[in-house]
Amino acid sequence: MTNLPAVSHLAIVAGGKGTRLGRFAEGLPKALVKIGGKPVLQHQLELAAAASVSGVTIFAGYWGGAIASFVGDGSRFGLSVEVRVEPEPLGTAGAVLQSLDVLPDNFFLVYGDVMLSVDLTDLAAYHLAREADFTAFAHPNDHPYDSDLLEVNRDGRVVALHPAPHHPDCYFGNVVNAALYVVRRDALRPLAAAAGKRDFVKDVMVGLVGQGSCVVAYRSTEYLKDMGTPERLQDVELDWWQGKIYPERLQTHRAIFLDRDGTLNVDRGHLRDPEQLELLPGVGPALRSFRQAGYRLVLLTNQPVIARGEATEADVELVHRRLEWELGKDGVYLDGIYVCPHHPDAGFPGERTDLKIVCDCRKPATGLVDRACRDLQIDRISSWMVGDHPRDIEMARRSGLRSVLLGRGRVGQQGQREADLIADDLSAAAEIILKHRETGAK
């Protein structure tokens, strides 16, 4: 007998009228809009069936008839599917809250207008291992300013929610709540009493965090995009044809590894105050051009200020939230931020003795790159390190990356000989790398 996974049920919220899709939806619910020739709903059902989900409840709202006639009883997908129709619109969460008794102890929940390629088995394992009440799939995106953002502590607990839209000066980072959840049913019961329209973010998640439930973020770079507007629908369709909607563990990615101070932002010595962060000119567009060429973007930074006791991990994280926020205004995001908090020279007042060690991650050591390559499925041979310091170049050499040293002005700087290329700034580096790639491809 095989062991069934403990989360084997999926709830799909597909009640939205799809007005914003206009002619693209051709009178269909968003869940039945086709991507790569197949309705999104079918993609979702196939993904679920492959992850050993056996039962599905579709909250179909306005679209009960169309969805029921497409999906039937689900047997052709190897699933048992029930389509439920609420008599009046109840928002994204109202129908689910009214129907807790038809749902099992733990279940996945996804919106019907979301295209995804996420390993649901891993997601469920995380939820169960954390004994969470509610696990939210979260990722960075290129429009954080109009996305619902999560504030997550170092433990992965969601401590606050910030529903969109946001004031440009409120930097909440770029941990976007993405409409895929694992839910412990009984955690929702206290919220089920109130009748009427309810929203999953503003009512359920805010309510759960408010009542002290264990809400955790599952941060992942796996593919998940909503297709709620005609532009996003076109993006998703393009992604499909470019093979981007594909299981993460079967892919490898090329990456640009980036130093921080002097590469992305103005070098102010030991930057501790987010207000002091200032992006260098042209950084946003340069990163966007890398992204368009299919590179992942990964920040690698030495922060000995933490070991020296001059800043806490939280201070550094706040600087990075501001950085992600400013990049978000330029329509780009980082796939990962890797920080070395260590420093080898002990014996100063106020220092953190636990971090005053010779570590394997302070550049030019390769620990940060090694971790990023594992976490983000990065292929070193097609990846680059870009930085303004000789230790960035030395780290690239040790870890098998090609490198660009920024700052042509510093003639005779150590590292110039070792760097594969030298460029004035990140824009120039992007131009050279992308040109090399084009000519190399011919």
Ligand SMILES: [Zn+2]
């Ligand atoms: Zn370190």
